[in-house]
Amino acid sequence: MADFEPKIVAFLCNWCAYAGADLAGVSRMQYPANLRTVRVMCSGRVDPSFIVKAFKEGCDAALVAG
């Protein structure tokens, strides 16, 4: 499966990883477009059941970044 594009749900903390992702965009860095971002106010806001729910809805991997 060479052309398989996975769906990845990324929970990003507003203050850390989201700003980091923003900076990556502003400074025109190249990174894969497979991430579907969910901005949360804190990575502690992410409940384990959110992740299971994401898998149920058909995503292939999940990332929690703070």
Added chain:
Amino acid sequence: MTQKLLEMAGIGKDRLHLAWVSSAEAQRFTEVAVSVTESAKAQGKLDSKALKMELEAAEMTLDGETVRWLVGKEIKITSKGDVYGRKWDVETYEEILDDILEREFQKNLIYLAIKEGSASVRDISNKTGLELLRVSYLLADLEHTNRVEFTGMEDSKPAFAAL
């Protein structure tokens, strides 16, 4: 804990990634994005339809009272002790949490199997892949908490219904 449960549910703990990226680290973010994407590509598509029952059971387990209480009380149990004044070290606590996680997950799996029409212990065992003895042991537990009902004998086999 979530990774353990995902492993149990047959999703695989490697599908959940945790990373710490600060707001100034754009480079680090791109690295994380690349590594997560590559790992997801290597693992291939997740067949969420085939794992529907397992995912449902995992969600029920994480939303369930038992696990929520136990996780919420972790600091108290390991530092001050439980209601009986017993102190638990972190390793013992985690062992107990693992046991309970497994038991709750299997109970929810059985509950869902019954809901989908498996009535006898053997049917449930076939559907969930759990051993017969384990199924009947957990069924007794489910009966106690009024989640499952014994409906009578069918061809001299006990039958159950989900409430």
